[in-house]
Amino acid sequence: MMQKPFKPKKGFPKKGFKGGKGPKKFQKKPHKGPKKPIPEEIKVIMENYKLCLPIALKVHTAKITVEQAVEEQKIKDEVKAKALVLCEKFKEINFAAACKIIKDNSSPEEYLARIQQKKDRLLAVELQKKARMQQDSAQSPAYQTLEEYTKDQTLLELAQYKGTFNKGRIRDFTPYTFYFVSQDKETIIHRLSLKYLYKEEHSAMLQKWIITDKTIQKKQLRPKYKPIDRFQFPEGVLQKGAEIMLALHEGEMIRGVIEWFTPYDIMLKASGKYPLWVFRHAVIECALLKRPPKTEP
CATH class of the missing domain: 2.30.30.100 (SH3 type barrels.)
Structure with a gap:
């Protein structure tokens, strides 16, 4: 069988990156050090006109007038109040998402529908990965064992980095992740966060x-x-x-x-x-x- 030509992942050029650092999202974030205190003159603006820091900075740097700042702050407070009501009504929507819904003049139903569509697309991708794992003879023993664990609902103990242990059951899996249920709560655990695992019934013996x-x-x-x-x-x-x-x-x-x-x-x-x-x-x-x-x- 002819080997398929190598195709680099999206964002990774064939010849590598100049300087070897890669895209910004893969680089380490620089240490910014301790936060600088807010200058007194900006504090005065904030207190006198009841402005938040970003808007007070605009006034201080003469980007907007005080009147414009007061109006911007009023709109911001109205959005915040509406967003808090939305969060109270829809527990699955966080504050940042609620603010965006208000600003975009959208509806929570539309937002939740988009989120569900995204989840469905991601699930389809994960199922494809699982299918490839099943077809890979080199990974067959691991696949068969995980299938047994999920079918029998075997109680497992997962040893994670930083000395933490997680007890529960694997509901489903992909080559890279476990859908792990512990104390009636499901979380997605990536393989790279794990060191080893074993059946919970053998815990006492194996820890010794x-x-x-x-x-x-x-x-x-x-x-x-x-x-x-x-x-x-x-x-x-x-x-x-x-x-x-x-x-x-x-x-x-x-x-x-x-x-x-x-x-x-x-x-x-x-x-x-x-x-x-x-x-x-x-x-x-x-x-x-x-x-x-x-x-x-």
Whole structure:
């Protein structure tokens, strides 16, 4: 089969970005430092004419007159009052959206319809991703396991970065996200926020099994977004039946026998019988403890 030509993602030119920084939305925001105090002369304008800071600044810089400022403030206050009423009536609409609805002379029904259309489009895209995952033989073990978890409503415990744990069930999934239900509330959890997961019924045993390297933990390492920048396993280490020791970003040392693996996941059997799913983006080191038993030809 002929390989399809490489197509860069939207916003990413083929030859890279000049300076290597990429689009502004992908750059780190500069540290602005502490907020500067409001000058006294602007405070006086705000107090004398009951103006908010942005409008008072316009008066101070002579962009508008005091009369224009008072009128602008009046309109702003009217929009705010109407927006608060709208938020009270429609709990799913936040204040910023309510203000925009009032300014655009639109209706909350139209706004909610647009939001639902956007959600439907995003859901269609996510379902396409899930279908591609199902068709990808390299990800088949992960897909089958997740299908079992969702079908059986298996109670899981997810280990996230910064030492937090989340108990609940996976309602649905895509290659990159879990639709996770915890305490009757559904949230979308991205894989990159996870280090490993296991069945909640095995929690007590596995928490004793996993040890922590304090030296690694102090480094506060985080996952790399590009797979090429992540830890690369030596050739021949990842084999079904091999016993390995994994070191993770936050110092966890996990030992187990490989049940299956994909380009993004490793399922271990810890202590001989407890399944433990490790996400490969969380791994920083791997040691081969025992090779898989030889099979007779």
